[in-house]
Amino acid sequence: MSVLQESLKSELPSIFTKLALLLGLALTAKWIITTILKTLFSKAKNIVVTKIKKENFTEQKSQNESQQFDRRISTSYFYSKRPVTSAEQKLYFALVRAVPDLLILPQVAFSQFIGTRGGDSKENFALFGTARQKVVDFLICDKAFNIICAIELDDKSHENKGEEDFKRDEILRESGINCLRFKVGHLPAIAEIKETILTNS
Template sequence: MLKFVFIGCVVLLLVLLIAKAGGGRSTVARGARLTAKSLLTRNEKLFFEQLARALPSHYIFPQVSMGALMTAKGGESGDSGKLRNQFNRKIVDFVVADSNLDVVALIELDDASHNNKRDTDAARDRMTAEAGFVTLRYESRSKPTAEVLRRDILKLRPTAATGKAKPF
């Protein structure tokens, strides 16, 4: 009987230790916890609304992973993985697609933090261009009007997954 009480105490102790270690949280980091955040900043929401007004027959997708838009193929062993690592955790501010869900343009809304990132932004734009996308960049401080957005985007042809985007 004493043997069963001892085994029960050991099992209870193990359960308590496991529960304390996990703390009921889904994170591995001690003390860290997950919290929700807004999909868009206030500034991005205003720009999203401007895009929607400018392009009522298009779809606007905010905060799209570059990994959802392009992939790396070919090369020598490991080359595609190295290339994919250059873009797979990056996010495009807005993707504009036509009624067939073909991408027409990638849009970046650059705020003051981009002043020191011109080289990084240029490298991103070269990658997306290589994949066949046109990236339009607008300054956050001087956002374009709906008419300017409409003009800039409607002059572009949709990007087929196998082709290259080009202005009409």
């Protein structure tokens, strides 16, 4: 037996061992890749199914809301009404006579003429939330829409709402706006209303 044959014979076990190791690594890699692909495919499938279900749910919800709205419209849930009460109408015309050169804006939401500043966006949004749903009975402005003062008519709607009125006045005061109050059924004379507005502007 030649030296080469002897060498090959002695190396065969090592070669077979290496081949077996490589084969094992290849099979392991194949299993890992297959597992990863199956997992990715399963996740992708779940995402698509979830998206389709969500779209179907959203579409169904939209259809239901639309049908409910249509039913409400057809059964006359909505109706128009006067934006001011009879008592507020009396005060409005008294204000027009008292200060004819000024603008009298009835039922103005705080969100239309009050903003927030000084804090971060979250704090400002929270503070604005305490004011945005409030409404002032009358907002008095000059011809350039600069605010002169706010006016509240204390009628039955203000009964047992002292704390709420106090908060309303505090917000206006902090915004630099004077709030004048008149009692329903006890409106001052036109000249007195004029003097009160001009004095507190």
